[in-house]
Amino acid sequence: MGIGGHKLGLKFYGRVTELRNRLSRARFFRGHGVHSPFVYDVVRNVFMRDTLLPGDRALFRELLAAGVPERRAVQLQNLAIHCGYASFGLNRADAEFCIATRGLSRAETLALVGDAAAAGNTVAVMSPYDGRERRAMCLQIVAAHRSTTVDNRGYLLVFNNNLPKQHFRI
Numbered sequence: 001m002g003i004g005g006h007k008l009g010l011k012f013y014g015r016v017t018e019l020r021n022r023l024s025r026a027r028f029f030r031g032h033g034v035h036s037p038f039v040y041d042v043v044r045n046v047f048m049r050d051t052l053l054p055g056d057r058a059l060f061r062e063l064l065a066a067g068v069p070e071r072r073a074v075q076l077q078n079l080a081i082h083c084g085y086a087s088f089g090l091n092r093a094d095a096e097f098c099i100a101t102r103g104l105s106r107a108e109t110l111a112l113v114g115d116a117a118a119a120g121n122t123v124a125v126m127s128p129y130d131g132r133e134r135r136a137m138c139l140q141i142v143a144a145h146r147s148t149t150v151d152n153r154g155y156l157l158v159f160n161n162n163l164p165k166q167h168f169r170i
Helices: 010-026 037-047 056-066 070-083 106-119 132-144
Strands: 088-090 098-101 122-124 149-151 155-160 167-169
Touching: 037 070, 056 070, 056 132, 070 098, 070 122, 070 155, 098 106, 106 122, 106 132, 106 155, 132 149, 132 155
Parallel strands: 088 098, 098 122, 149 167
Antiparallel strands: 122 155, 149 155
């Protein structure tokens, strides 16, 4: 029994979970509390920008054609420019910056992340909260990864460089 004799339903627990999720992300809002200079730079120069940085726009066009929302496409294009990635690949691991779209299966996504980690490439896994299975897969990726990961609600960034093992929920 819950408050006032009414049963507490799943809506209540869902709202509590959502509140907890938002409160944990508020810590790193605008880069506050991020003690990694690299991630702080990414937050301030990539996530907080709503316009494209000067440079090549090929990734931006590809992402829009693949159905990625414009805001996320701008952020990923800015990340590619900010980090100096020379190549990108949608649903393939043979580029410096790999994007795993929602269309890949669980096995294909895990294989792409593994191949990119072996090659030292950065991966963006799109829609990490799109269903329970997708969320569990992204949690598995974060737990197994040995470097820095950044969860931006719209995508999970998996950096494969010399950064320490850290996970940021922004």
